[in-house]
Amino acid sequence: MFSKIFLFEMQYKLKRPAVYLYFLLAFVFTALAFANGAMPLDEHQWINGSSAIAFYVAIMSLMMMMVSSSVMGLPLIRDIEYNTKEYYLSYPITKAGYFWGRFLSSFLFVLIIDSAVLLGACVGSKLGPVFGWQPASHYGPNNFIS
Amino acid sequence: MRLSINSLSKTYSNGVQAIKNVSLTLNEGMFGLLGPNGAGKSSLMRTVATLQEADEGSIQFDGIDVLKQKTELRQVLGYLPQEFGVYPKISAEQMLDHIAQLKGVSNKSERKELAGYLLDKVNLAKDKKKNLGTYSGGMKQRFGIAQALIGKPKLIIVDEPTAGLDPAERNRFYNLLSEIGENTIVILSTHIVEDVSTLCSRFAIIFQGQVLYAGTPDDAVNELNGKIYSKSISKAEIKDYSSRFKVISTQLKAGQLYIRIISETDPGNGFIVSTPNLEDVYFSNIGQKTDINTL
Numbered sequence: 001m002f003s004k005i006f007l008f009e010m011q012y013k014l015k016r017p018a019v020y021l022y023f024l025l026a027f028v029f030t031a032l033a034f035a036n037g038a039m040p041l042d043e044h045q046w047i048n049g050s051s052a053i054a055f056y057v058a059i060m061s062l063m064m065m066m067v068s069s070s071v072m073g074l075p076l077i078r079d080i081e082y083n084t085k086e087y088y089l090s091y092p093i094t095k096a097g098y099f100w101g102r103f104l105s106s107f108l109f110v111l112i113i114d115s116a117v118l119l120g121a122c123v124g125s126k127l128g129p130v131f132g133w134q135p136a137s138h139y140g141p142n143n144f145i146s
Numbered sequence: 147m148r149l150s151i152n153s154l155s156k157t158y159s160n161g162v163q164a165i166k167n168v169s170l171t172l173n174e175g176m177f178g179l180l181g182p183n184g185a186g187k188s189s190l191m192r193t194v195a196t197l198q199e200a201d202e203g204s205i206q207f208d209g210i211d212v213l214k215q216k217t218e219l220r221q222v223l224g225y226l227p228q229e230f231g232v233y234p235k236i237s238a239e240q241m242l243d244h245i246a247q248l249k250g251v252s253n254k255s256e257r258k259e260l261a262g263y264l265l266d267k268v269n270l271a272k273d274k275k276k277n278l279g280t281y282s283g284g285m286k287q288r289f290g291i292a293q294a295l296i297g298k299p300k301l302i303i304v305d306e307p308t309a310g311l312d313p314a315e316r317n318r319f320y321n322l323l324s325e326i327g328e329n330t331i332v333i334l335s336t337h338i339v340e341d342v343s344t345l346c347s348r349f350a351i352i353f354q355g356q357v358l359y360a361g362t363p364d365d366a367v368n369e370l371n372g373k374i375y376s377k378s379i380s381k382a383e384i385k386d387y388s389s390r391f392k393v394i395s396t397q398l399k400a401g402q403l404y405i406r407i408i409s410e411t412d413p414g415n416g417f418i419v420s421t422p423n424l425e426d427v428y429f430s431n432i433g434q435k436t437d438i439n440t441l
Contacts, residue, residue, distance in 0.1 A: 001248075004247045012233070012236060082232065083230055083231035086197070087226065087230055087290070087294070090195050090225040091220060091245065091249060092217050092249065092250065
């Protein structure tokens, strides 16, 4: 039961343009911030230093909270919002399968969207020196993309 | 296969007693529930469909205690609610596939075949790839019918299924229902009396949460043989006739007002005896409980 609802929810989510938009926005915004060094840094701090990334992720998590509520809120109220509860709940589904199937499927999407921040930081710190927006010396070694 | 409802009662938190001590026994075939709006038909059907609890009483279906073994019943249930919505961003075909999966059809090609068959039967075959959000009211209703019938249910509950369907679609649906419902119990609620007389082998009249009559349409009509009289009168006389006779209905035919009364003896007065129909049964039963104002 869980897997059927989980997979259906994924299938439904993949059709929503908002999911792609959130990912793209988070990725582009982060990549540009890291490519330009557009964040509060000390004079000798690497733009992609661990403390800078941690600080940036903390700030971004405030924005991603809104994305989370948008992605995760709907599936749990969808049957009420669209008035499909009248027949959907007459199917032989279990309470746990229904709840966890929808919840975890949405949570997986939130994780994927959130990964755009880390991916953006990685790519941005490579793009900065390539486009000449920041000198290469402002970036430390990048162990993800070498 | 048998569905028995025993002394079922339900009172809502706002004090409305929707079901009052209802007992019914249903066998294979189509069973009609007739009653005016707010009579308790939907409450009764929702309770049988395990969507709401009852305060008292029990329901048994084929060895399943419906009020306790909800999942077991849901595995053999097809339910079409009176009002419902759809997920807007998914096609009818995909949604039916998902529903068939939930109802336990695990074979993918079997599901595809089943969904295709039903969508063809409800005349949605050419729109099966379209998102449900783009469907019109009648198309949504037909999708609702398809989702209720998928997965070979043994108990089919359809709550005013033909609301919003044009006459051709209505006929198509009834043909489908009688085809699929041959070896199942089908409960059909409606306020269209004609539907019950053409489709149902047995029916019940429900009013204010109580069963006023249960039996076959033929028996019900035969009971009124020789008791229904009709007469054409002027509109001004209606009050006078209502006070003197037991008027069960009034009808306008080509601008002329006809009243139908029920009487054990010949009322004279220009009344002529008429052939009773199911509508007379309905109105005479409801009329015992309330004043029917059909004008």
